[in-house]
Amino acid sequence: MIADARSRAESLSLGRRLKRNNALTALACGALPGLLLSRLIHPSLFAWIIGIAIGMLWANAFEYFYHRFLLHRPRSSFGREHLLHHSMLGQPEEPVHTTFGSSPLYLAILFATNGVVALAICWLLHIRLAPGILAGFSLYLILVEEILWRIHMGEWLPIGMNWVRRYHMAHHDIASGRFNVFFPLFDYLFGNIRPEIEQTEAHILAQAAVDSNSSPGMLSSLEAALLWAWMAIITVGVRYFWQSGPKG
Numbered sequence: 069m070i071a072d073a074r075s076r077a078e079s080l081s082l083g084r085r086l087k088r089n090n091a092l093t094a095l096a097c098g099a100l101p102g103l104l105l106s107r108l109i110h111p112s113l114f115a116w117i118i119g120i121a122i123g124m125l126w127a128n129a130f131e132y133f134y135h136r137f138l139l140h141r142p143r144s145s146f147g148r149e150h151l152l153h154h155s156m157l158g159q160p161e162e163p164v165h166t167t168f169g170s171s172p173l174y175l176a177i178l179f180a181t182n183g184v185v186a187l188a189i190c191w192l193l194h195i196r197l198a199p200g201i202l203a204g205f206s207l208y209l210i211l212v213e214e215i216l217w218r219i220h221m222g223e224w225l226p227i228g229m230n231w232v233r234r235y236h237m238a239h240h241d242i243a244s245g246r247f248n249v250f251f252p253l254f255d256y257l258f259g260n261i262r263p264e265i266e267q268t269e270a271h272i273l274a275q276a277a278v279d280s281n282s283s284p285g286m287l288s289s290l291e292a293a294l295l296w297a298w299m300a301i302i303t304v305g306v307r308y309f310w311q312s313g314p315k316g
């Protein structure tokens with residue numbers, strides 16, 4: 069088993085390198101194209117601020133849906149990697165499985181698919197928000213990976229943010245809720261801040277094992293509507309974008 073082969077020190081070094089490479093990939097695939105695009109379309113300061121806010125909210129929604137419906141499918145490749153994140157808690161190998169993206173290539177694909185949709189929507193609507201949105205994706209990804217790392221490694225968190233450690237560990241205790249890491253907006257919108265923290269801690273005392281078979285549960289009608297709308301926008305936007313091409 070690979071997990072037995074690595075010491076904690078080796079895993080820490082590997083995990084830090086993966087986190088750094090993911091951050092560089094996030095900058096190269098989000099903020100950098102955003103900056104280059106801004107040289108062409110010259111967004112205002114207001115468009116930058118609104119774009120970054122939309123990009124971060126978009127990433128928060130993506131984190132929620134991706135974690136809830138893909139990472140918690142044990143038979144998918146996404147699920148197998150995430151299962152290691154859950155099952156390696158407290159093990160020497162833990163740091164290697166403490167990033168949101170399992171590799172820079174994987175992150176690049178996530179950025180490309182979300183980035184194409186953001187570009188298509190902004191181009192169709194004639195708005196200059198795409199540079200900010202791309203930068204917002206990068207900022208969110210770097211933040212989520214850094215905070216996730218600090219939660220798991222017991223490292224310092226900014227003042228007022230110690231609650232996120234308890235929040236995320238409650239997801240490890242009972243994995244059917246709390247899918248956002250540090251900004252539980254979509255957990256709140258879809259009623260997934262559950263069960264109560266005290267219940268999760270009681271649960272871990274009673275059953276000191278990760279709930280790896282937790283079901284992602286049924287989609288609520290609001291979630292289903294949002295997912296379908298999202299997919300429809302992606303399909304229409306990407307088709308229109310690729311068929312028409314940008315004008316002027």
Ligand SMILES: [Zn+2]
Pocket residue numbers: 153220236240
């Ligand atoms: Zn975790």
Ligand SMILES: [Zn+2]
Pocket residue numbers: 135139140150154239243
């Ligand atoms: Zn999880």
